[in-house]
Each structure stands twice: as structure tokens, then as C-alpha cells.
Amino acid sequence: EPEVTQTPSHQVTQMGQEVILRCVPISNHLYFYWYRQILGQKVEFLVSFYNNEISEKSEIFDDQFSVERPDGSNFTLKIRSTKLEDSAMYFCASGSGTLEAFFGQGTRLTVV
Amino acid sequence: TQLLEQSPQFLSIQEGENLTVYCNSSSVFSSLQWYRQEPGEGPVLLVTVVTGGEVKKLKRLTFQFGDARKDSSLHITAAQPGDTGLYLCAGLQTDSWGKLQFGAGTQVVVTP
Numbered sequence: 456e457p458e459v460t461q462t463p464s465h466q467v468t469q470m471g472q473e474v475i476l477r478c479v480p481i482s483n484h485l486y487f488y489w490y491r492q493i494l495g496q497k498v499e500f501l502v503s504f505y506n507n508e509i510s511e512k513s514e515i516f517d518d519q520f521s522v523e524r525p526d527g528s529n530f531t532l533k534i535r536s537t538k539l540e541d542s543a544m545y546f547c548a549s550g551s552g553t554l555e556a557f558f559g560q561g562t563r564l565t566v567v
Numbered sequence: 568t569q570l571l572e573q574s575p576q577f578l579s580i581q582e583g584e585n586l587t588v589y590c591n592s593s594s595v596f597s598s599l600q601w602y603r604q605e606p607g608e609g610p611v612l613l614v615t616v617v618t619g620g621e622v623k624k625l626k627r628l629t630f631q632f633g634d635a636r637k638d639s640s641l642h643i644t645a646a647q648p649g650d651t652g653l654y655l656c657a658g659l660q661t662d663s664w665g666k667l668q669f670g671a672g673t674q675v676v677v678t679p
Contacts (some may be wrong), residue, residue, distance in 0.1 A: 495669070497669045503664045503665045503666060511666050550665060553659065554598050554615055554659065556667060
């Protein structure tokens with residue numbers, strides 16, 4: 456069964472460093488998302504991406520964040536200068552339309 | 568932001584019993600999705616309900632979307648230990664590009 460895959464599964468980085476989280480969405484999907492979940496909290500929307508551009512973003516998704524679909528298969532989330540409060544599980548999701556989203560296993564980001 | 572409240576937060580039952588989890592909002596959603604999440608993993612989509620009053624069944628799980636599309640319920644019949652997990656509801660916000668608003672989840676524990 457097709458699935459969304461994310462790498463790495465766990466990333467530890469020092470505060471102020473840049474990180475890139477990678478995702479391979481399901482191949483025929485057109486809508487791509489990033490969500491995050493801080494430990495013990497709700498899953499929160501970060502950004503949606505369609506037709507090679509951001510279609511919607513949350514207040515969390517500030518200038519430190521960017522997304523890219525560099526080669527037609529990968530979908531990346533970059534955090535330019537990580538802060539301690541960026542520590543969370545980051546989930547990539549994709550969908551053929553906007554009604555459904557299929558999530559990856561997540562990348563646990565730990566900022567020290 | 569359209570908020571979703573889930574109740575109860577925690578539910579512990581014996582194998583063979585029935586249970587119902589609720590997801591409520593004061594806002595209307597375009598659709599509502601139910602997910603199940605295991606510790607350290609991504610949410611796994613169980614079902615999407617779109618039409619007010621819609622009922623969907625997935626084996627022993629019955630999902631209902633309220634007539635006004637503001638609330639939903641998940642009913643499990645004859646629960647089994649394998650049903651143990653965190654159940655999340657997520658509403659698709661109106662006029663959004665796939666932005667899901669998640670509830671905090673209901674932790675279900677089914678003991679043999």
C-alpha cells in the first residue's frame with residue numbers, strides 16, 4: 456500500500472542550526488502538508504502546498520520556515536535557525552484532494 | 568480557528584464492551600476525519616465523513632457526522648485489546664486548502 460515516507464526518523468540539532476526535513480509523498484497525490492506535534496499537545500497545521508506554491512500557512516510558519524518540492528517527488532521543510540521551542544514531531548502528509556490527508560511516520564526533531 | 572473538543576480524554580474498558588468517543592465544535596466543518604495514532608508514530612486515517620448525518624462503518628467501528636456538520640462520534644462495538652490507541656478527530660476548515668484542525672484525542676485502553 457502506498458505510504459508517505461519521511462527521513463530522518465530522528466534529528467538532533469543545535470540551537471541556531473538549519474535543518475531540512477524530507478518527505479516523499481504518495482506518488483499520485485497533488486496536495487502536500489506539514490504538521491507538527493509538540494510532546495503532549497495537539498497536532499498543529501503548519502503549511503499546505505499545491506501546484507508548486509504555498510496555498511495556506513499558519514501563524515507558526517514564520518520566516519524561519521520554508522518548503523520546497525525540488526524534484527517532483529521530494530517535499531522538504533527547512534527551518535533556518537532552530538530554536539528550542541521547535542522541538543517536536545514533524546509530520547508530512549499528502550492527499551489526492553483536500554478531503555483526505557495521509558500522514559508519514561514523522562521526524563522527531565530535538566533542538567539542544 | 569475552528570476548535571474541536573474531544574471527549575472523554577481517556578477511556579478504559581474491558582474487552583467485549585462498547586464505547587463511544589465524541590468530537591464537538593461550535594463551528595461547521597467541510598468534512599471530518601478520524602485518525603488513530605500510536606506512540607511515536609503518525610496519525611493513520613480511518614475514515615472521512617463529508618455529508619451531514621452521514622454514517623460510515625469500518626468493521627466494528629461506526630462513525631457518524633452530525634446533521635449540522637459540527638460534531639461527530641466514533642462508536643466501537645465489542646472492543647478488543649487491538650483497539651487500544653489514541654483516536655483523533657480532525658475537521659477540514661471551511662474555505663481552506665486542506666487545513667485540518669485536530670482535536671486533542673481520546674486515549675482508549677481495552678483490557679482483556
